[in-house]
Amino acid sequence: MENIxxxxxxxxxxxxxxxxxxxxxxxxxxxxxxxxxxxGVEKVMMGEFAEMSESKSYPNEHLERACTLYAIxxxxxxxxxxxxxxxxxxxxxxxxxxxxxxFGGLYKKFSxxxxxxxxxxxxxxxxxxxxxxxxxxxxxxxxxxxxxxxKPEMAEQKAQILGMxxxxxxxxxxxxxxxxxxxxxxxxxxxxxxxxxxxxxKTQEEWSRYTEMYNPTDSGKLAETLxxxxxxxxxxxxxGHVPGIVVVTEPRYFDAFKxxxxxxxxxxxxxxxxxxxxxxxxxxxxxxxxDMGGMYMRALMGVAKMQSIEKFSYNLASGMYSEPxxxxxxxxxxxxxxxxxxxxxxxxxxxxxxxxIKTSDILGDETKEKAILKLSKMGVKxxxxxxxxxxxxxxxxxxxxxxxxxxxxxxxxxxxxxYAKLDEPxxxxxxxxxxxxxxxxxxxxxxxxxxxxxxxxAPFYSFKQSRSENLGGIGSVIGHEISHAFDSNGAKCDExxxxxxxxxxxxxxxxxxxxxxxxxxxxxxxxxxxxVNGRFIVSENMADNGGMAVTLDIMSRTDxxxxxxxxxxxxxxxxxxxxxxxxxxxxxxxVHGPCMLRANIPPETSKSGMTPLASxxxxxxxxxxxxxx
Numbered sequence: 001m002e003n004i005x006x007x008x009x010x011x012x013x014x015x016x017x018x019x020x021x022x023x024x025x026x027x028x029x030x031x032x033x034x035x036x037x038x039x040g041v042e043k044v045m046m047g048e049f050a051e052m053s054e055s056k057s058y059p060n061e062h063l064e065r066a067c068t069l070y071a072i073x074x075x076x077x078x079x080x081x082x083x084x085x086x087x088x089x090x091x092x093x094x095x096x097x098x099x100x101x102x103f104g105g106l107y108k109k110f111s112x113x114x115x116x117x118x119x120x121x122x123x124x125x126x127x128x129x130x131x132x133x134x135x136x137x138x139x140x141x142x143x144x145x146x147x148x149x150x151k152p153e154m155a156e157q158k159a160q161i162l163g164m165x166x167x168x169x170x171x172x173x174x175x176x177x178x179x180x181x182x183x184x185x186x187x188x189x190x191x192x193x194x195x196x197x198x199x200x201x202k203t204q205e206e207w208s209r210y211t212e213m214y215n216p217t218d219s220g221k222l223a224e225t226l227x228x229x230x231x232x233x234x235x236x237x238x239x240g241h242v243p244g245i246v247v248v249t250e251p252r253y254f255d256a257f258k259x260x261x262x263x264x265x266x267x268x269x270x271x272x273x274x275x276x277x278x279x280x281x282x283x284x285x286x287x288x289x290x291d292m293g294g295m296y297m298r299a300l301m302g303v304a305k306m307q308s309i310e311k312f313s314y315n316l317a318s319g320m321y322s323e324p325x326x327x328x329x330x331x332x333x334x335x336x337x338x339x340x341x342x343x344x345x346x347x348x349x350x351x352x353x354x355x356x357i358k359t360s361d362i363l364g365d366e367t368k369e370k371a372i373l374k375l376s377k378m379g380v381k382x383x384x385x386x387x388x389x390x391x392x393x394x395x396x397x398x399x400x401x402x403x404x405x406x407x408x409x410x411x412x413x414x415x416x417x418x419y420a421k422l423d424e425p426x427x428x429x430x431x432x433x434x435x436x437x438x439x440x441x442x443x444x445x446x447x448x449x450x451x452x453x454x455x456x457x458a459p460f461y462s463f464k465q466s467r468s469e470n471l472g473g474i475g476s477v478i479g480h481e482i483s484h485a486f487d488s489n490g491a492k493c494d495e496x497x498x499x500x501x502x503x504x505x506x507x508x509x510x511x512x513x514x515x516x517x518x519x520x521x522x523x524x525x526x527x528x529x530x531x532v533n534g535r536f537i538v539s540e541n542m543a544d545n546g547g548m549a550v551t552l553d554i555m556s557r558t559d560x561x562x563x564x565x566x567x568x569x570x571x572x573x574x575x576x577x578x579x580x581x582x583x584x585x586x587x588x589x590x591v592h593g594p595c596m597l598r599a600n601i602p603p604e605t606s607k608s609g610m611t612p613l614a615s616x617x618x619x620x621x622x623x624x625x626x627x628x629x
Contacts, residue, residue, distance in 0.1 A: 006567070011599035014571035022577040027308065029301035029582035032575045033595070038438040041454045045329060045436060046314045062324035062392050066317045072403050073284075073313035079403055080286045084175050086404035087281040091115070094270050094277075100263050104230030108237045112412040114280065116140060116273045118261045119229070121238060123421045124247075125445045127214045130497040133422050134216065135235070138249040139201045143194045143276075145300060146588045148205065150198030161300065162191065168296040169275055172282060175289065189271035196260055196268075200253040205536040208591045210444070211492045211499055213249040222246050225254060228262050238419050283312075284404040302579030318436065320410055321395065323388050326434025326452065330384030334435070334453035338463065339383050342456055342474065346380050346449070349478050352550050362514065367507040374485055374495040379428065379448025383456065384435030389427075391417050440477055442484035445497040449481040459572045468562040471555055472569035476547040483546025487539040488515045518542055521601070527594060529584045537593040541601070544593075548602040567603055574599040 006013040015032075024031045049070050058064035072078070090113050097106055110117050119137055126134040143165050144150065149158050166187060173183040206212070219242055223231040235242045248254055261269060282293020291306050298306065307315075318325045357363065357371050394413050397406045428446045433439055435453045442449050451474075458465060461474035484490060491511065494500040503511070518541055523534025534541075548570070555561045574595040583594065592598070 006564075009600065010567060010571045010603055011574060011596040014568050014599075015575040018575055019577050022575075024577055024579060026304040027306060027311070029303050030576055030578035032577050033573060034438050035576070037454065037457060037460075041329065041436050041438060042311065042314065044333070045318060045325065046310060048328070049314060049317070059328060060324065062321055062388060062395075063328060065395065065397070066321040066325055068399055069320060069397070069406065070313045070317040072399065072406065073316050074309055076287050076309060080288070082402040082404070083286055084289060086402040087278055087285055088176060090281070090404070090408065091274055091277055094273055097266070097270060100228050100261065100266055101230070103261070104233035105237070107229075107234045110273075112415060114277065114408055114411065116276045116280070118257070118269060119226075121234065122415075123418050125426050125497075127211065127247075127445065127497075128216075128499045130445045131425055133424065133426060134245055134247050135219075135239070135243050135422065136213075136247045136249055137222075137254070138213075139253040140197060142198050142201060143191075144198065145585050146204050147198055147201050148203040148588050150195070164299045165296050166191070168292065169279060171295075172279060172289070172292055173275065175292075176278070186271040186275050189268045190275040193265065193268040193272035196265070197253075200250075200256050200260065202250050202253070204589045204591070205533065208489075208536055208539065210489050213247070214499060215248040215251055216245045217248045219243055219246045222248065222254070226257050228258050239422055243422065281404060283316075284407045300581060300585055302581030316407070320407075321392060322434040322437075323385065323431070324392055326431075326436045327384050327388060330435030330453035334383050334456060338456060338461075341463070342451070342461060343380065343382050345470070345475060346382065346451075346478055348554060349475065349482060349550055350375050350378065352553050353479075353482060356550065356553060362510045363507050364504055367503050370494070370502045371486065374447065375482070377447060377495040378482070378485060379446060381431055381448060381450040383451070383453045385429075385431045389430065440481055442481040443497075444484070444490050444493050447485065447493070447495060447497045449478070451478070451481075459569055465569070466562065466565055467558060467560075468555065468565040469569040471551045471558075472566035473573050475551040475554070476544075476570055477573075479547030479550040480543040481547075482550070483543040484539070486546070487542040489539050515542070518545070521605075522593060522597065525597065527583075527587075529580050530587045532587065532593065532597070537591055540592045541598075544598055545602050545605060570603070571599045 004013045004016060012019075018032065022031045028035065049067050052058050052063060053067045053071055058067060093106075093109060093113055094115060096109075097103060107117060107119070107121075111121075118140055120140065121135060121137050123133045124136045126132050142150070144158060144161055148154065149161065169187050169190070170183060173186060176183070178186070219231065219235065232242050235246075253260075279293050279296075282289045284290075285293075287309060290312070294306050298304070306312075353375055354372050357368050357375075360368065363371065391414065394417065395410050397409055399406075401409070426445075428448070432441050432443045432446075432450045433452050437452045438454045440449070440451045440455055455461075455477070456474065459469075459473050460477060461470050465473070485493075491503060491508065492499050492501070494502050515538060519534040519538050521534065522532050522537060522541055525532040525534075551566075555563065555566055576595045586592075586594070
């Protein structure tokens, strides 16, 4: 924009005219940037699905099943005929719970049927020995966007949002055939049970400190803590034996579990499971119920109408068969020349990181050696995997079933496959994201970065862009993900992804002081829709700073480098227009900061040479399971 200088507001200077022209679609809370690329991939792949379905020619059985699921989800008449019946039939299993003593024998059945439960058990990588798996247990979700909404200071906003939810819940419950009195009772009890949960489960800020979820506990001692349920029976049912260790991810919640699930609260729980389970089911029922069930989330995000049946069906099918769909997309739309070029950029950035670590004034020699070792062992996954994992061979369904029952059966197959992983070694070759996803991530438990083919296009990356533009775009994103190997969480992880104190005490103290400075830099920034929580978003801000620091280092040694092209493309990738409701919600649920701050603050920091904050990036490692961009 002519009236905004680049040095005063990079984000608006570059994006102002685009933002004026951007129109947010009625079915989304935002437009621009990532959304534009994702929409393009979605359009391309919906065309592919339509062509395959029409010609009845499929490249493999996985795509055939995906297209079959797509067609079933698009059949509005078929779904209308099934109506709400499949969900009500499924929810009837809740009646088998006559007392709290019955829960141990019913947990697996409830979980496989998608019935919400007061505990959730799964198998994940052992965070201190990433070659093996352990059992993890966590609590349920809450109705409000985050547990922080249940704090006293949020009372007014909480009441307003719960009012919206209650209206939607009553509308859906009216379709069940229950008496009006029972409908009101179920909804009231759901709110009462949710209130109990809201004071105990973790907030997103707490979850963002990812390593704090690792609390391995003797299963016998945990069973004593959870004495209102038969934990041994549950574990035996799931795994055929009682594992010796269970990782407790939410100690506060489980320490208070006896006040949550007991004979006095049994009806509250059952009604909560029914109502929240029904609302969760609406997406896979009739179009009328899909519309009705989605009203609450649309209101939270400021979205005017539900996604079209075609888009919903594609996203359901491509999500369920994500890996084969991603491989198909990557193989057809992402060339080997581009893969070779982008991989060279990755290793150039990694090598630059190593050189910067060697000259860091924060780290001592011992810590430097271990940081460089971590970079040397970092895996690089660019584009898409070479083959489809075995789980996708198991995702077979009966096309004569209702959409609801098909989705339920496929989710159950995935859940059973997860349970079976307990006694198997972990698979570091598994991709964290499919090839058709516009995103990127660092996986701290594998120590690798993943860049799907879909993000490797303009404005992030293109053969047609200059090296400076590519460094400001995809280069900074690559640097961001690598920086997650050394951010405020990841310093607790070594080169194999294990939680491990590999720092010297003095180095870590110096680093921690830098972390606090970055918290302060963002904390309390006032925006029209709310205040920024610097501690919540510190790891992502560190990664942004690291990505810029390392790519500017490369720019300084690149012949013909254009800093204007670099910074303009950096700002361009953050261009986004979003609904105020959505932006407000993100402040409490998203570990990433607002786009304009991500665009403007790292370059502002670079005016002073970036040395303090840049070196901060290279002295710790990321750890929010799979940290995405």
